[in-house]
Amino acid sequence: MATDAAKLTADAPTKPPPKEFRSRAFDDPSGWGRIGRYALLLVVSFLVLFPIYTTVIAALKPGDEVLKNPLLPGPFTLDVLRDAWTNGNLGRYILNSTIVAVIVTACQLVTALLAAYAFAFLRFPGRTLLFLLFLATLLVPMEATLVVNFDTIDSLGWLNTYQGLSVPFLATAFGVFLMRQAFLTLPPDLRDAARIDGVGHLGFLRHVAVPLVRPTLGALALFSFLGTWNQYLWPNLIITETDKNTVQSGLRLLSKSSIDQPNLVMAGTVIAAIPIVIVLILFQRQLVRGLTAGAVKG
Amino acid sequence: MLAPSAIILAVFVVYPLVRAVWLGQQRCSAFGDVCTSNGFGQYVDIFRSSEFQNALWVTVKFAFLTVPAGLILGVGLAVLADKYLRGMGVFRTVFSSTVATSVAVASLMWLFLLQPSVGALANVGWFSTLFPSVKDPGWLQDPGTALTAVAASSVWANLGFTFILVTAGLQSIPRELHEAAAVDGAGGVRRFWAITVPMLGPTLLFVLIVLTTRAFQAYGEVDLLTDGGPAPYDSTTTITYFVYGQNSPIRNDAGLQAGAAVLLFVILLALSALQLRGIGKRVHYGD
Numbered sequence: 001m002a003t004d005a006a007k008l009t010a011d012a013p014t015k016p017p018p019k020e021f022r023s024r025a026f027d028d029p030s031g032w033g034r035i036g037r038y039a040l041l042l043v044v045s046f047l048v049l050f051p052i053y054t055t056v057i058a059a060l061k062p063g064d065e066v067l068k069n070p071l072l073p074g075p076f077t078l079d080v081l082r083d084a085w086t087n088g089n090l091g092r093y094i095l096n097s098t099i100v101a102v103i104v105t106a107c108q109l110v111t112a113l114l115a116a117y118a119f120a121f122l123r124f125p126g127r128t129l130l131f132l133l134f135l136a137t138l139l140v141p142m143e144a145t146l147v148v149n150f151d152t153i154d155s156l157g158w159l160n161t162y163q164g165l166s167v168p169f170l171a172t173a174f175g176v177f178l179m180r181q182a183f184l185t186l187p188p189d190l191r192d193a194a195r196i197d198g199v200g201h202l203g204f205l206r207h208v209a210v211p212l213v214r215p216t217l218g219a220l221a222l223f224s225f226l227g228t229w230n231q232y233l234w235p236n237l238i239i240t241e242t243d244k245n246t247v248q249s250g251l252r253l254l255s256k257s258s259i260d261q262p263n264l265v266m267a268g269t270v271i272a273a274i275p276i277v278i279v280l281i282l283f284q285r286q287l288v289r290g291l292t293a294g295a296v297k298g
Numbered sequence: 299m300l301a302p303s304a305i306i307l308a309v310f311v312v313y314p315l316v317r318a319v320w321l322g323q324q325r326c327s328a329f330g331d332v333c334t335s336n337g338f339g340q341y342v343d344i345f346r347s348s349e350f351q352n353a354l355w356v357t358v359k360f361a362f363l364t365v366p367a368g369l370i371l372g373v374g375l376a377v378l379a380d381k382y383l384r385g386m387g388v389f390r391t392v393f394s395s396t397v398a399t400s401v402a403v404a405s406l407m408w409l410f411l412l413q414p415s416v417g418a419l420a421n422v423g424w425f426s427t428l429f430p431s432v433k434d435p436g437w438l439q440d441p442g443t444a445l446t447a448v449a450a451s452s453v454w455a456n457l458g459f460t461f462i463l464v465t466a467g468l469q470s471i472p473r474e475l476h477e478a479a480a481v482d483g484a485g486g487v488r489r490f491w492a493i494t495v496p497m498l499g500p501t502l503l504f505v506l507i508v509l510t511t512r513a514f515q516a517y518g519e520v521d522l523l524t525d526g527g528p529a530p531y532d533s534t535t536t537i538t539y540f541v542y543g544q545n546s547p548i549r550n551d552a553g554l555q556a557g558a559a560v561l562l563f564v565i566l567l568a569l570s571a572l573q574l575r576g577i578g579k580r581v582h583y584g585d
Contacts, residue, residue: 034383037378037381037383038383040378041378041379041389044375044378044393045389045392045393048375048392048393048395048396048454048457049392049395051404051407051408051411051454052395052407054407054410054411054418055406055407055410058410058418066416066421067416067421068421069421070417070418070419070421070422071418071422110302111302111303111306112303114299114300114302114303115299115300115302115303115304117299118299118300119300122299130300130304134303134304134307137307137311137312139567139570140311140315140563141511141514141515141562141563141566142515143515143517143538143541143542143559143562143563144314144315144318144559144560144562144563145310145311145314145315145318145559146314146542146559147314147318147321147541147552147555147556147559148313148314148315148317148318148321148556149310149314151552152309152310152313152314167306167310168306168310169310170302170306171302171303171305171306171307172307173303173307176303201299229400230400230401232400232401232402232517232518232521233517233518233538233542236521236542237542247400247402248400248401248402248518251402251403251406252402252521252522255406255409255522259416260415260416261416262410262413262416262417262418265406265409265410266406266407266410268406269402269403269406269407272400272402272403273398273399273400273403276398276399276400277398280397280398287397287462288462288466291459291462291463291466292462292463292466292467
């Protein structure tokens with residue numbers, strides 16, 4: 001049953017319009033128009049990439065060379081990257097960030113799926129009101145709550161722990177909202193059919209609903225992961241022991257302690273960026289889907 | 299099924315907000331151990347304090363430096379890349395690339411670019427001859443340019459996000475609209491204003507709200523690039539940095555911190571509501 005339903009909805013949404021309808025007059029400017037556009041694209045690309053370029057160049061050359069000629073590559077060395085990795089303790093920080101991001105992502109998916117299922121498929125008094133309350137929490141910026149959350153985490157004895165870094169973010173209204181929207185696109189008959197077949201709520205959720213909303217779930221997963229990985233303020237507030245830093249707060253430490261060694265800091269920056277670059281290359285489609293989820297349809 | 303989400307949101311969003319509203323009217327002793335209720339007039343006091351006013355003004359300037367520039371550059375890049383030319387995939391990847399940088403990564407890249415002594419631009423001979431201020435005192439150290447320099451880093455870091463969103467918006471505009479208008483004799487500029495911009499309405503509104511919110515939440519770039527300085531004017535102390543920053547005068551006073559944080563929340567709420575009402579009415583959502 002699950003696979004039939006999956007087939008029904010699998011190729012429905014987000015198909016780009018077929019290419020053959022696109023007129024050549026728009027898409028294929030010829031001669032000078034095309035050369036001009038390529039020239040502009042190249043110039044703009046150069047400007048956008050410039051900070052990344054100088055960073056990578058600096059990370060790959062010895063310290064004294066950075067000051068002599070910051071814009072040209074060479075002489076090439078990997079020593080700085082190695083130093084940044086060991087002195088900056090980056091392996092440990094990447095491990096910490098990964099653990100926290102994986103915990104938060106996994107839990108956010110579960111909490112969002114459960115709550116979204118209740119809001120989409122169950123009838124209970126106060127459902128609308130409760131859903132609006134959930135949505136209202138989206139209006140509260142994290143910056144307004146961290147003062148008190150710091151005290152809460154402190155009184156739980158969770159400063160400098162994975163729990164402290166992850167527990168406040170194990171559920172988000174954004175996730176609940178996103179998954180509820182996805183559930184609402186499923187035909188209501190599916191649940192009725194499942195009930196007649198004697199499938200309970202959790203069974204239906206696991207075997208029917210989740211497989212059908214997998215694309216949205218993927219987008220949410222990527223979003224939670226990136227959001228957690230990139231957190232800056234919270235780890236800076238609750239982490240004081242060096243070994244417990246995340247990549248972001250660890251980079252801060254590296255930067256503040258090695259201000260006079262730009263190539264070391266840049267090497268650390270490159271190392272810190274690599275995991276996310278890999279994740280984004282692997283999950284490009286989820287990224288676009290997740291970013292546009294809030295935008296295109298109000 | 300609701301319980302897990304409801305508990306987390308109640309304990310880590312609703313309770314802290316309510317408690318912060320309560321704390322915000324408390325005044326604490328220098329050691330933070332004895333706090334007395336000071337009435338809600340304390341919010342007025344915080345708001346009118348010169349430190350908060352400065353932070354608010356810095357944040358407003360920061361928003362005006364980052365939001366319009368971010369929108370224009372994002373739309374510009376997306377329109378530039380919205381053609382089916384050979385190799386366009388590469389350009390799109392380049393324009394999206396900054397989405398992979400966290401605030402720490404992006405800020406440190408710009409710190410290296412802009413530092414006066416060991417930075418990249420300061421050590422390029424012709425550049426520092428052309429712009430001596432990049433070396434002395436340095437764009438991040440000069441109160442006149444520091445905020446603009448931080449804003450540049452922030453605009454750059456948000457560029458990938460805006461580009462991806464606007465590109466997705468552009469691709470959802472039916473080609474037939476442009477073709478019909480072109481047949482009727484509308485040129486590229488006319489089509490941009492008459493078709494592209496209105497059809498992008500919901501996307502642009504969303505980006506506007508997100509970029510404004512991010513400007514008001516700016517913390518990491520300030521922390522890494524300027525530490526809220528340069529002194530003595532605190533030229534880059536945004537509201538969020540004022541609440542949480544290392545050099546903040548209220549760093550150890552939970553009452554004042556909470557009060558300023560609540561004010562930040564109220565300001566953000568009012569801004570989003572204004573943007574939704576003022577511009578949202580004119581946005582066309584299609585079906």
